[in-house]
Amino acid sequence: MTSQALIRPAWTPATIALMVVGFMIYWPLGLAMLAYILWGDRLESFRRDVNRSTDRFFGGLKRTGVANPFAETRTGNVAFDEWREKELSRLDQERRRLNEAAAEFESYARELRRAKDQQEFDRFMADRQNRASGQTIDGQPA
Template sequence: MSSRALIRPAWTPATIALMVGGFFVFWPLGLAVLAYILWGERLDAFKRDVNTATDRVFGGFRRSGFTAPGFGAPRTGNVAFDDWRDAELRRLDEERRRLNEASAEFEAYARELRRAKDQEEFDRFMKERRKSGSERNDGPVVDGHPA
């Protein structure tokens, strides 16, 4: 199975087809797909920020002892078990937070690695271009123009 998603914020055949189909069905839908293609890379950081803020808010509710119906685990009546369960849930939340931080660090590392690779390829291209340009022009070059 491929590690790359079929629908991702890039100019893939699937996203282009979705965009064109969206414009045919309902033009705002096509516009939304176009926006996703152009600015979808930024959604990961936005989603991570929203998740972190939401976790912080609900963590505050949990620490304050607030329990809404249907949220969180109900108390069992056994204080020792409830304390153990709460400690385990806090430990798991901390582990999830550390994993999210490690994931964000790796994404930043991979992004920087891609940028460095792109810079290296660009520098190589420019070096070859200058080399081939100097072979074509035998005369001196002043301000980018042959003298």
């Protein structure tokens, strides 16, 4: 998920408005929006886990020789069918590589946000301690 999205799992004006409207129209809609705001950031990892499990399941079917029920039928042209299978396999590998890169970036961005939050918190605590001891930020008595 990008942090630029209008409807993201955070307390933004749009999500708050949708939650209020949801409660006014039908209370389960508002409750669902509240759950999305609070726990929506976990949906991406859930989706990734489901995709990974599904890929493993269908990969196991492929290894056992069971036909993939969602695969397209063969055309009868052996050369074309082989080429198509190679291309689909290559695209599937590329999709997995892109999903892994996206997961790595999400992890990196999450760590950056955590580090920024930690830095802001440390600055707040230092300012608070300085105020409590009667000093200003530059170390001079107040």
